[in-house]
Amino acid sequence: MPAIRARRLFDGRELLGERVVHVEDGRIAAVADRGVADLDLGDVTLLPGLIDCHVHLVFDAGVDPVAGLAGATDEELLDRMRDAAAATLAAGVTTVRDLGDRNFLALRLARKLSVIEGPEILAAGPPITTTKGHCWFLGGEADGVDGVRAAVRERARRGAHVVKMMVTGGEMTPGTHSHLRQYGLAELRAAVEEAHAHGLPIAAHAHAGAGIADALAAGFDTIEHCSFLTEDSAEPDPAIIARLAASDVIVSVTAGMVPSDQPPPPGIARRIPGILQSLRALYAAGVPFVIGSDAGIGPIKPHGVLPHGPAMLVGLGYAPLDTLRAVTSQAARACRVADRKGSIMAGFDADLLAVEGDPLADVTALLRPVAVFRMGRRVR
Known part of the structure; x- marks a missing residue:
């Protein structure tokens, strides 16, 4: 039975x-405070493998990821x-x-990829979006209550792990606007009801304050971005933030980017x-949050950028x-x-990350990985 020793351990809490x-x-079979180790990693902190709550593996992190997508076959x-x-x-x-x-x-990649x-x-x-709505080119257009219900059922039938819905427009799609809503409350509630009926969580892409409020009212499980964008600025709404803090919703804040000279x-x-x-x-109000990097959407968001997120926050x-x-x-x-990830405890997947030093003293330690284990197998 392999045993890994580290000077410090962050168990997820x-x-x-x-x-x-x-x-x-x-x-993970056991966690002990002493004993013989097959692998002594030295002066490192061992953490659960990191979880990025928002990525787009299909985007190439180029200057125009939408164009890069359009010219490629599915196999490419x-x-x-x-x-x-x-x-x-x-x-x-x-x-x-x-x-x-x-x-x-x-989903196809998830089924083929080895650990x-x-x-x-x-x-x-x-993502479920309106006709010609944000990211329509990905193929998820659906309109009206019946349309969004059918779209959710299709995702459940195909084995999706989560449903994503574009509550507001976005910056990557001409003709849509981040500060404007795309769906009415009836459609949002129908999507949530259908997702939950199939045992699926549902995530809301929502930038505008009104869209965030609608997502909260409709019962979405996570709200992505939650940036309170207006047409020319961003203006956090204290009343909406207070309702977020009092709810069970988790906000997925968008954080993490590599340094760039490009404005x-x-x-x-x-x-x-x-x-x-x-x-x-959001943080001052105590709103529960996770970090989603949005990896893939541009040069400052390469795949694997999540470790930059904590330092930003x-x-x-x-x-x-x-x-x-x-x-x-x-x-x-x-x-x-x-029930199986995000913590280092007996019975959990042996997805582990070792970093130099102490990330509580210097959170940029996450940028200095020493070892990575996936299901107990060392991959770095």
């Missing part, structure tokens, strides 16, 4: 001292997605929630101060401990895999 983690048949896209999955795993991200692909390719080739993929398939598009640049204000306001005043929980145990809860 708290930072502990030296521990020896025993692994058997891809799962699958090859690219394999590379994206490998890069993600190498960064210490052992589980991802893919919230938008074309032709259910992420040493990439993270576990929890896939939504094409953001003007429409985003002028909204950045308000977006940062929204992130601070700590820079905004978030406690390092809360950001670590947001990419481990809290993320597992949001993704409905908290």
